[in-house]
Amino acid sequence: MLVSLYRYNPETDNAPYMQDVELEIPAGKDLMVLDVLNLIKEQDPSMAYRRSCREGVCGSDGMNMNGKNGLACITPLSEVLKNNKLVLRPLPGLPVIRDLVVDMSLFYKQYEKVMPYLVNDTPAPAIERYQSPEDREKLDGLYECILCACCSTACPSFWWNPDKFIGPAGLLQAYRFLADSRDTAQEERLANLDDPFSVFRCRGIMNCVSVCPKGLNPTRAIGHIRNLLLQRAT
Amino acid sequence: MVNSVTNLGRSGVFDWLIQRVTAYVLALYTIFLFGFILTSDVNYETWSSLFDQTWFRIFTLLALLSIGAHAWVGLWTVTTDYIKATLPRFLVQALCGLTMFVYVVWGIQILWGL
Numbered sequence: 001m002l003v004s005l006y007r008y009n010p011e012t013d014n015a016p017y018m019q020d021v022e023l024e025i026p027a028g029k030d031l032m033v034l035d036v037l038n039l040i041k042e043q044d045p046s047m048a049y050r051r052s053c054r055e056g057v058c059g060s061d062g063m064n065m066n067g068k069n070g071l072a073c074i075t076p077l078s079e080v081l082k083n084n085k086l087v088l089r090p091l092p093g094l095p096v097i098r099d100l101v102v103d104m105s106l107f108y109k110q111y112e113k114v115m116p117y118l119v120n121d122t123p124a125p126a127i128e129r130y131q132s133p134e135d136r137e138k139l140d141g142l143y144e145c146i147l148c149a150c151c152s153t154a155c156p157s158f159w160w161n162p163d164k165f166i167g168p169a170g171l172l173q174a175y176r177f178l179a180d181s182r183d184t185a186q187e188e189r190l191a192n193l194d195d196p197f198s199v200f201r202c203r204g205i206m207n208c209v210s211v212c213p214k215g216l217n218p219t220r221a222i223g224h225i226r227n228l229l230l231q232r233a234t
Numbered sequence: 235m236v237n238s239v240t241n242l243g244r245s246g247v248f249d250w251l252i253q254r255v256t257a258y259v260l261a262l263y264t265i266f267l268f269g270f271i272l273t274s275d276v277n278y279e280t281w282s283s284l285f286d287q288t289w290f291r292i293f294t295l296l297a298l299l300s301i302g303a304h305a306w307v308g309l310w311t312v313t314t315d316y317i318k319a320t321l322p323r324f325l326v327q328a329l330c331g332l333t334m335f336v337y338v339v340w341g342i343q344i345l346w347g348l
Contacts, residue, residue: 194246194247198246
């Protein structure tokens with residue numbers, strides 16, 4: 001199998017380049033892409049990538065595999081391999097620190113903007129804030145995001161305006177708190193989103209939905225935010 | 235909140251709503267014109283008697299204004315996506331704005347034969 005790797009070390013390379021590596025994969029096994037990277041790292045320890053839990057929970061190893069973003073640890077080779085070739089690139093649109101490691105600062109900055117925490121001005125109850133099972137159900141499909149950045153870095157609107165458009169990951173979390181019955185800052189949250197960039201730069205391309213490794217639907221959440229903004233303004 | 239002063243309505247939801255509403259107006263106008271061309275004998279008399287009616291002049295002016303607003307929201311989005319340097323972006327936006335303004339004023343002149 002041929003693996004084409006994006007390599008860039010700013011300390012030694014003037015420009016990024018693609019490195020081809022021939023790899024023997026044991027027959028009868030369907031490895032995950034992360035296993036392939038680990039095999040490569042055994043041969044060449046200078047290869048840099050992030051990984052941690054290796055089971056699709058931590059969101060560290062988001063990368064571009066044969067043109068599609070995903071988590072290397074839960075993507076089987078059989079799913080991505082084309083003509084026995086695998087091309088691995090860093091997540092598109094973010095500055096590369098080294099090899100497959102990207103600088104996620106902009107991504108986190110957008111996430112921070114949506115106040116991703118519960119705001120409640122009423123006095124704290126003795127034990128906990130109750131929520132009915134029906135209200136809790138509204139958060140399903142929203143809270144599961146692991147912030148791997150696969151969706152936002154697959155979004156052309158985020159590529160062109162990563163400093164202004166919050167991006168699918170941040171907006172999914174924005175709606176997660178807008179939809180929370182215990183949150184009291186809905187007006188402030190909506191006021192922060194009502195500009196032509198933060199939410200409305202979404203053109204419904206839906207790359208986010210197609211790449212999300214957790215099967216979430218940021219486009220639907222963005223539609224809900226738009227409806228809330230519309231109700232607030234009309 | 236991202237500040238912007240060059241978009242149509244200062245607010246994202248306003249721009250979004252205007253673009254949807256104007257799209258309906260333009261669709262209705264297009265369908266009407268197609269219907270007219272298909273169902274009547276198009277010659278100078280029928281065409282000028284259509285445009286002699288005040289309601290149709292108002293409808294046409296509404297369509298013209300809708301094109302202006304719709305195109306401004308759309309082209310503003312395209313220019314802020316693809317033209318990163320401020321001066322060229324502003325110049326292109328100004329050119330688009332000027333073109334739409336000319337079309338609207340010229341359209342009024344044609345419609346009412348001023």
